[in-house]
Amino acid sequence: MTKNPLRKPFEYSFFSASIILIIINCIIFAATSFFPRIQLYLGLCPALIIKYKMLWQPVTYMFIHGSLSHLLSNMIGLLFFGMPLEKAIGSKEFLLMYFVCGIASGLCSFAFYVSTGIYAAILIGASGALYAVLFAFATAFPKANIYIWGILPIPSPILVLIYTGIELFSQFYGIKSNIAHFTHLFGFLAAFLYFIIRMGINPIKIWKNAFK
Numbered sequence: 001m002t003k004n005p006l007r008k009p010f011e012y013s014f015f016s017a018s019i020i021l022i023i024i025n026c027i028i029f030a031a032t033s034f035f036p037r038i039q040l041y042l043g044l045c046p047a048l049i050i051k052y053k054m055l056w057q058p059v060t061y062m063f064i065h066g067s068l069s070h071l072l073s074n075m076i077g078l079l080f081f082g083m084p085l086e087k088a089i090g091s092k093e094f095l096l097m098y099f100v101c102g103i104a105s106g107l108c109s110f111a112f113y114v115s116t117g118i119y120a121a122i123l124i125g126a127s128g129a130l131y132a133v134l135f136a137f138a139t140a141f142p143k144a145n146i147y148i149w150g151i152l153p154i155p156s157p158i159l160v161l162i163y164t165g166i167e168l169f170s171q172f173y174g175i176k177s178n179i180a181h182f183t184h185l186f187g188f189l190a191a192f193l194y195f196i197i198r199m200g201i202n203p204i205k206i207w208k209n210a211f212k
Contacts, residue, residue, distance in 0.1 A: 007200055010092040017091040018082035021098070022075045025126065028063045029071050039064050044106050044123040046113045058106035059099070064124040074126045081130075081137040088140045097136060097198075101190035102129030108186040123180055131187030132194070135160055139195055139203040142210035157207040164188060 032038045041054065044061035048054045065071040086094040105128025113121050137144070138156035145153035154162070167181045195201045 004200075006198055010090055010096075012090040013092060014087060015091045016083075016086075017095050017098075018078055018086050021082070021126075022078055025063055025065065025071065025075060029065050029068075032064060039066075039122065039124060044110060045119075046110055046121065047119040049110065050114075050119070058103050058110065061106055061123050062102045062126045062129050065126075066124055070125060074130050077130050078126065078133065082133050085133060085137045085140055089136075097191070097194055098129050098133065100198075101132030101187060101194055102126065104190040104193075105129065105132070105183050105186040108190075109180060109183045112182055123183060125180075127180070128183045128187040128190070131163070131184045132191035134163070135188050135191035135203070136195070139191075139201065139206055142207050155211075157210070160188065 028038075028042075032042075040048070042057065042060035043064050044057045045054075049057055065074065082094070082098075089097075106123065109123050109128070113119065113123075134156075138160045142155070142157050144156045146156055146159050147153050164185065167184045170181045192203055195203050
């Protein structure tokens with residue numbers, strides 16, 4: 001029987017890819033602070049992709065942040081969830097998952113914008129990839145507790161479900177804002193499919209078994 005090439009594992013290695021990603025994000029944020037127009041070229045804008053063939057944007061949008069608080073929230077999440085996940089699955093697998101899910105979230109968002117006629121939108125931020133990391137963390141560590149406000153312990157899979165509900169409600173019933181809630185949901189979906197296709201793991205079964 002021929003093995004599925006999509007599931008060929010990497011040789012385990014760890015080189016703090018999470019920290020490297022954080023450093024790159026911080027450097028690019030500093031650059032955009034001095035040269036704001038960089039956001040137009042590196043953020044994901046359907047009009048620019050279609051008209052000027054800026055095909056790199058579904059990758060580069062993940063490294064652009066609109067404010068210091070936007071950057072800090074994403075990078076803190078990447079540090080606390082990305083680092084233990086990276087140690088568990090290896091840096092190469094972590095990077096592959098991060099970029100595959102982040103790019104997939106961007107492409108799905110692009111399709112959403114185009115289908116709804118929102119061509120001038122500019123999508124920025126690592127949130128799509130970060131939500132994929134959170135989902136993956138909950139799958140790798142289904143019994144881990146996340147302490148909300150440092151006090152309230154919530155099992156990681158339950159936190160994913162809570163965030164899913166919040167994002168769905170915010171997208172369809174919440175106050176309109178600049179937050180791309182659907183991109184967060186695409187991040188969860190991309191991570192789910194990554195585990196199914198790449199790793200042959202069903203996260204739902206993992207979560208069910210963890211609470212038996």
